[in-house]
Amino acid sequence: MTKDIEAHKKEVDRLENLAEWLDNRFVIPGTSIRFGLDSIIGIIPVIGDTLTLVPLIYLIGKAQKFKLPFHVTLSMLANAALDWVIGLVPFIGDIFDIGFKANIRNVALIKKYLGR
Numbered sequence: 001m002t003k004d005i006e007a008h009k010k011e012v013d014r015l016e017n018l019a020e021w022l023d024n025r026f027v028i029p030g031t032s033i034r035f036g037l038d039s040i041i042g043i044i045p046v047i048g049d050t051l052t053l054v055p056l057i058y059l060i061g062k063a064q065k066f067k068l069p070f071h072v073t074l075s076m077l078a079n080a081a082l083d084w085v086i087g088l089v090p091f092i093g094d095i096f097d098i099g100f101k102a103n104i105r106n107v108a109l110i111k112k113y114l115g116r
Contacts, residue, residue: 008066012110015062019103022055035098042087042097049087056080059106072113076106 022038038055042048060076068076083102087093 008114011062011065012107012114015059015110016107018055019059019101019107022052022103023101024104033098036103038083038103039094039097042094045090046088049084049093052087053080053084056083056102056106059103059110063106063110066110066114068110068113072109076109079105079109 021036023036024034025036027034038052041052044051057080060073060080063073063076079100079102083097083100086096086100089096
């Protein structure tokens, strides 16, 4: 049992690190506004936002290892869908991406469910 908990902790730490790189890794100088690779890649219309779906789906797939309840998985899918759909709108989608941080939200859902 302890090995399972430790393995889950390490996996969640890796997912948290991935989400940090995707959503919060960089700071706009002179501000407290943080953004990540998701925002940078999302600048490319349609293709960029579609590419950023890959890590979101990866997070959801990894979360399934933890046997999350359906409503948690549904929330994670809703975050991914919202991030993608609004991200498709030029400029507005890029600003939304910086504020919404779907990857961070999804990791927070995993952590909340696991009680961390």
